[in-house]
Every structure is written in structure tokens, then in C-alpha cells.
Amino acid sequence: MIPTPRRAARPYTRTAVLAGRYGLVHLAGELDLETVPAVRDAVRRCLDNRPARLRIDISGVSFCDCSGLGALLWAKAEAARAGTGFHLSGPPQPTVARVLDATGAAAHLGLAPQPAEGKRR
Template sequence: MTVLTVDIRFDHARAIVQLTGALDITSTEVLHEAIEAVLVGRPNAIEIDMADLRFCDSCGLRVLLQAQRRTGSAGAALHLSHVAWPVAAGPHHHPAG
């Protein structure tokens, strides 16, 4: 079982969702539920902080896209921060160098 922990904090009208662990097929529901819980507070923006996310598969990317659509339909902006290149590009990407 993959472990994903989510820490939510608010900074004025912005919610910050800190992800730690792995976002994959076994943990996507955790993020989905966190986004829904945050939207109850009607923030202007949601930041998903991925600094401590060590893995994200295609199911994780799908839930991030769904979160973007959901927050947009609720009138909020979604921002991803601290995205590491293996998460952003997938396993076949190699940095230039």
C-alpha cells in the first residue's frame, strides 16, 4: 500500500495542500477528498505543494487534472509548486546536460 499524506493550511484566501509520499492509483482518493474538503472553504486559490512528493504515476496526474477542472468550476485557481522533474516529465525524461 502506497502512503500519501496531505497537510492542509490556509493563508488568507489561499489553501496550501502539502503532499508527502507517493501519488498513485492507491492514493488518488486521498488527494481528491482533500481538494473537496478545501473547496468547502471557498478559497480564491489552491496551491498543491509537491516538494515532498517522491512519486507520481499517470493516475496521480489524472487526479491533478481533475482537481484543476474542479477548482476552476468552483471559481478558484489551482497552482502546483515545487514540482520535481521526474514528477513533471515522467520516467522517460532525462534533463539536458
């Protein structure tokens, strides 16, 4: 039997703007080439409300490839262009933390370094 190719499901996204001041985009699922358009759409919808600060919660993201990483960097740049503060929050799942730490994107996006698996601080 030949396995069928895995199709990435659209990520679960939830956006909210609270009191016109704070925007939240909560992501869950896989962040990859097929799901990036939904993420970008969620960020645009949130920024359309002109929040003072945009927070993207990636604690529910189980996988992130280079296109997903690009979407997070794009979101920070879009927030800056809109005059909106940006905050990436987690904690990220271990596979996502490795991508962010290995590329240096964690520091660039303002995410605190995550302890390596199996090690305590």
C-alpha cells in the same frame, strides 16, 4: 522467499486555508491509484472553504503514475468549477518532473519546465 507486494502508503497531505483567501494542499509520498482518494479528499476539503486561490505543492511527491497525474488535472478542473485560481508548485522530484514534462501536463498545470538532470541552464 517470495517478496510481499508493496502497498502504497497514504500520502502525507496537509491542507490549510489562510485568511479565507488562499488554500494549500501539500503532498508528500507516492501519488498513485491507492493514494488518489486521499488527495481528492484533501482538495475537496480545501475548496469547501472557497479560497480565492488553491496551491498544490508537489515538492515532496516521490512517485506519480497516470492516476496521480489524473488527480492533479482533476484538482485544476475542480478549482475552475469552484471559481478558484489554481497553482501547482514544486520543484518536483526528477521522476515526477519527467512524467509531467513528457505528458505536457507541466505546462497545462502551470508548472515551469524543469531542467533535465545533469544539465545546467
